[in-house]
Amino acid sequence: MKQREVIIACDFSSREEVLAFLERFPAGRKPFVKIGMELYYSTGPETVREIKRRGHRIFLDLKLHDIPNTVRRTMRVLSELEVDMTNVHAAGTLPMMEAALEGLTRIDGSRPKLIAVTQLTSTSEERLHTDLLIREGMEATIRHYARNAARAGLDGVVCSPWEAAMVKESCGPSFLTVTPGIRFADAAADDQVRIATPARARELGSDYIVVGRPVTAAPDPVAAYERCLEEFV
Numbered sequence: 001m002k003q004r005e006v007i008i009a010c011d012f013s014s015r016e017e018v019l020a021f022l023e024r025f026p027a028g029r030k031p032f033v034k035i036g037m038e039l040y041y042s043t044g045p046e047t048v049r050e051i052k053r054r055g056h057r058i059f060l061d062l063k064l065h066d067i068p069n070t071v072r073r074t075m076r077v078l079s080e081l082e083v084d085m086t087n088v089h090a091a092g093t094l095p096m097m098e099a100a101l102e103g104l105t106r107i108d109g110s111r112p113k114l115i116a117v118t119q120l121t122s123t124s125e126e127r128l129h130t131d132l133l134i135r136e137g138m139e140a141t142i143r144h145y146a147r148n149a150a151r152a153g154l155d156g157v158v159c160s161p162w163e164a165a166m167v168k169e170s171c172g173p174s175f176l177t178v179t180p181g182i183r184f185a186d187a188a189a190d191d192q193v194r195i196a197t198p199a200r201a202r203e204l205g206s207d208y209i210v211v212g213r214p215v216t217a218a219p220d221p222v223a224a225y226e227r228c229l230e231e232f233v
């Protein structure tokens with residue numbers, strides 16, 4: 001059976017804030033959390049280790065993009081942190097993604113899941129043409145980058161729930177779709193544009209939803225998280 005998961009985007013700027021947030025959850029509830037650049041660069045790997053010690057699974061969202069050798073060596077460091085999922089930019093090319101996978105794989109063959117960012121959702125189709133000089137449209141570009149990620153052996157991509165079906169069609173049903181841009185039906189979109197409710201994301205075929213402010217900024221974050229589980233899992 002397909003395993004769907006809710007990942008909470010812990011976009012906090014200090015270790016105290018993120019730990020206080022996680023302490024609100026009952027002892028038996030250990031949400032899968034996403035740690036991004038802000039928290040990682042400000043508090044370092046010790047925060048990752050502490051959250052792991054507390055029994056949470058972690059998606060370390062650092063979006064690596066560099067030469068293959070640097071990415072391979074950096075991934076080796078991240079795999080020692082025992083995170084459960086991490087990512088790269090598919091724009092780093094196939095050899096870079098292969099190097100990332102190699103670096104991430106431990107001596108015993110185990111490794112965290114590795115996913116790719118295709119195009120950032122903040123990049124418009126116009127910027128794709130004018131700034132990046134990519135002639136193809138957004139959809140074709142995302143499809144091509146996702147296929148490259150699959151060819152390199154990665155586990156999936158970050159995408160909008162609305163792109164999940166297209167990604168699955170291009171890369172196969174077991175290729176994972178990790179989807180942010182989630183909002184409850186009765187809530188504000190904030191700065192997200194292509195949003196979906198957890199229930200809609202489920203219908204659209206997402207494997208993991210990444211939910212930030214609808215949970216972290218909710219008056220009752222635990223109840224908001226439970227609502228995500230009810231709708232999505």
Ligand code: C5P
Nearest residue numbers: 009011120121180181210211212213214
């Ligand atoms: O608060 P919100 O639910 O909008 O948070 C979504 C999370 O997913 C944030 O950490 C954001 O950086 C991340 N993200 C995103 N869109 C992408 C990639 C990542 O919103 N395309």
